[in-house]
Amino acid sequence: MGKVISIISQKGGVGKTTTAVNLGASLAALKQNTLILGHDPQCGVGVSFGIDIKSNGTGLYNFYLGEIPLFAARKNTQMEKLHIIPCNVKSSEEELSLLRIVSGDIFKLRSSLRQLRHRYDYILIDCPPTLGTISTASLVASDSFIVPLQLDVFSLNTLGRVIKTAKRVKSNYNSALKIEGFLLTMVDPKLKLTKKILDETRKNLRNRVFKTIIPRHPSLAEVSQVRKPVIFIGVMSTGSRAYLQLAKEIINSNQ
Ligand code: ATP
Ligand code: MG
Secondary structure, eight states: OOEEEEEOOSSTTSSHHHHHHHHHHHHHHTTOOEEEEEOSTTOHHHHHTTOOTTSSOOOHHHHHTTSSOGGGGOEEOSSTTEEEEOOOOOSHHHHHHHHHHHHHOTTHHHHHHHHHGGGOSEEEEEOOSSSSHHHHHHHHTOSEEEEEEOSSHHHHHHHHHHHHHHHHHHHHTOTTOEEEEEEEOSBOTTOTTHHHHHHHHHHHTGGGBOSOOOBOOHHHHTHHHHTSOHHHHOTTSHHHHHHHHHHHHHHHHTO
């Protein structure tokens, strides 16, 4: 039975999509059947795999409209063990309609993933930078969640709201929800203060911080431009190695 993990934070640009895409590709490279579901109407997952959402292909929006079952929205990738479901919302009207449908049935994704999850080892859900309806529905459908964090005070201050949202989902809809881990992303290895902040963050968040740290690296910044996960370009780059290490850490802790 596959594990469903949401990548969530209300802060924009912290590396949610980069993590969903590169962690997903790394899990697949480690022989795990993996599905990445783009639940953000900004369609970052589709873009990162070079999918043109303006074309007539189907995606998550058609599932929410009731036109197709969720499994029919899946797309193959270059990797045999990696599938994606892009969010193919094309306008602000469609985005509003998506939000209405999701809030009308917060369990819709959860019930459909139930029928699909036996085919996968991991299903990663990329959330938008809000803690509204879509992030709530993602947590309702998830076993656990990852919060990407940058090592700045502002990011750390936003954590309380993510935790509060997860607690609300846990008590109202999904009592089995757990935290998978806080993930330090875009860490600048040259920054002097980093080690001090890092130690403090680990202390404050106890053991919930992943041992793997994702460095700031140009190979990861290029993903949305080259439209491929970094591992498709080379397994030895700093970016590839960091996400492969994270994938191993997650596999080991779930054995
Ligand atoms: P949003 O909230 O807007 O959906 P996000 O949390 O999904 O944003 P990303 O889109 O993954 O964040 O990352 C924001 C930007 O930072 C992107 O341009 C991405 O390429 C870049 N980026 C992400 N991780 C790294 C990294 N480790 N090193 C360098 N650049 C990175
Ligand atoms: Mg994103």
